Amino acid sequence: MGGGIAAYKVCQIVRRLAENGHDVHVIPTDSALEFVGRPTWEALSGHSVHSGVFDDVPGVEHVRLGEQADLILVAPTTADLLSRIAQGRGDDLLTTTILASRAPKLLVPAMHTAMWLNPATQENAAAARRHGIVVKEPARGRLTGRDSGPGRMPEPDEIVWLAQSLLDDPECAEPMSAQDLAGWTILVSAGGTREPIDPVRYIGNLSSGRMGFAIATNAAARGAKVTVVAAHTQAQLPSSVEVVTVDTTEDLCQAMTQRARQADAIVMAAAAADFAAAPATTKIKKHEGTDHVGESMTLELHQTPDVLAQICADPVPGRVVVGFAAETTDDREQLLHLADAKLHRKGCDVLIVNDVSAGRVFGSSDTDITVVHQQGPGRRVVGSKARAAAAIVDEIHQLLAQ
Numbered sequence: 001m002g003g004g005i006a007a008y009k010v011c012q013i014v015r016r017l018a019e020n021g022h023d024v025h026v027i028p029t030d031s032a033l034e035f036v037g038r039p040t041w042e043a044l045s046g047h048s049v050h051s052g053v054f055d056d057v058p059g060v061e062h063v064r065l066g067e068q069a070d071l072i073l074v075a076p077t078t079a080d081l082l083s084r085i086a087q088g089r090g091d092d093l094l095t096t097t098i099l100a101s102r103a104p105k106l107l108v109p110a111m112h113t114a115m116w117l118n119p120a121t122q123e124n125a126a127a128a129r130r131h132g133i134v135v136k137e138p139a140r141g142r143l144t145g146r147d148s149g150p151g152r153m154p155e156p157d158e159i160v161w162l163a164q165s166l167l168d169d170p171e172c173a174e175p176m177s178a179q180d181l182a183g184w185t186i187l188v189s190a191g192g193t194r195e196p197i198d199p200v201r202y203i204g205n206l207s208s209g210r211m212g213f214a215i216a217t218n219a220a221a222r223g224a225k226v227t228v229v230a231a232h233t234q235a236q237l238p239s240s241v242e243v244v245t246v247d248t249t250e251d252l253c254q255a256m257t258q259r260a261r262q263a264d265a266i267v268m269a270a271a272a273a274d275f276a277a278a279p280a281t282t283k284i285k286k287h288e289g290t291d292h293v294g295e296s297m298t299l300e301l302h303q304t305p306d307v308l309a310q311i312c313a314d315p316v317p318g319r320v321v322v323g324f325a326a327e328t329t330d331d332r333e334q335l336l337h338l339a340d341a342k343l344h345r346k347g348c349d350v351l352i353v354n355d356v357s358a359g360r361v362f363g364s365s366d367t368d369i370t371v372v373h374q375q376g377p378g379r380r381v382v383g384s385k386a387r388a389a390a391a392i393v394d395e396i397h398q399l400l401a402q
């Protein structure tokens with residue numbers, strides 16, 4: 001941890017990582033301790049905290065911690081610390097530990113906009129990336145003073161999510177440090193639409209938006225310019241992407257088709273309602289006076305536009321379109337058969353199919369997906385949504401690179 005005002009946000013990161021079952025060791029620089037003191041870090045991590053190489057000479061701390069680590073997360077990374085890491089210097093316990101570790105490394109720069117945009121800092125970020133280190137782009141927004149711009153530290157949830165993806169799948173570090181999607185524009189839809197019935201009720205679904213956000217966060221970490229069209233979600237919106245919020249399938253359709261021709265890749269991860277009602281302007285009343293338990297009522301629904309099919313019907317050469325298929329069968333052969341039929345019906349390049357029966361997948365952090373191409377089924381990924389997202393973004397990268 002470097003000495004920046006964003007150090008206070010790192011208390012939450014340490015706490016969340018520890019709550020998620022990780023053994024967290026905090027190594028502050030001396031200036032980081034000016035912002036948040038040693039007792040806080042020791043209490044949150046449950047380990048003693050040192051900043052200098054001479055604090056525990058017999059323990060050879062930098063080698064021990066560097067070898068033990070599965071991930072080194074440096075948050076906040078100040079301009080000075082970034083410069084020292086990029087040059088491979090080892091002048092305190094943190095930088096020597098980084099040098100002594102083969103674990104993936106994630107730097108989260110946080111500083112004033114002018115410092116971040118300074119050519120020297122940009123060159124240091126590029127050098128760190130060339131060394132295989134993942135350097136997160138700072139968020140835009142209000143800085144410590146009155147001004148705003150890129151330089152803010154993203155919110156703790158997003159950093160914990162990125163750290164967890166690198167722990168789940170250390171191979172993610174390479175494309176992220178290489179920024180292999182820089183220059184590409186990716187449009188992702190996420191979450192579940194809501195179709196109003198009357199002023200207080202709606203038809204909705206169980207989608208949490210996590211899968212779409214996981215794909216968006218992964219693609220943005222690999223350097224893509226990402227826009228997320230988000231219907232209703234419970235997940236933390238990533239700071240590094242543009243977010244457009246929508247309500248109904250009709251809104252989703254408008255937001256997606258408006259942007260679809262400018263995108264190099266489109267991922268339709270949203271769960272869009274297939275049917276909508278003509279909403280009543282006042283609350284629909286049940287019959288008053290007598291008790292009519294069990295009485296039925298009829299709600300007339302009309303079909304909504306199929307956003308994915310509409311996008312595919314207006315093809316753009318070289319553009320990659322990825323659809324999702326939520327099916328309710330645990331018979332694998334039937335699952336792949338349904339996916340193949342859906343892929344050809346919609347006309348997308350790739351379809352990601354998963355079995356969502358018995359409440360599986362929706363709202364969970366784990367999933368089980370199979371990538372289906374025009375030519376047939378491909379890779380299957382069972383595990384975290386972060387891992388599945390990395391595999392889906394790999395597919396997109398491969399198709400774009402062709």
Ligand code: CTP
Pocket residue numbers: 249268269270271272273274304305306307308309322323324325326327
């Ligand atoms: N989709 C869409 N517009 C809709 C419904 C779905 O763009 N009105 C997209 C979803 O985002 C997903 C894909 O189509 O990428 C498949 O969605 P799914 O719900 O599995 O299939 P449906 O098209 O709704 O077909 P069915 O309900 O018959 O399985």
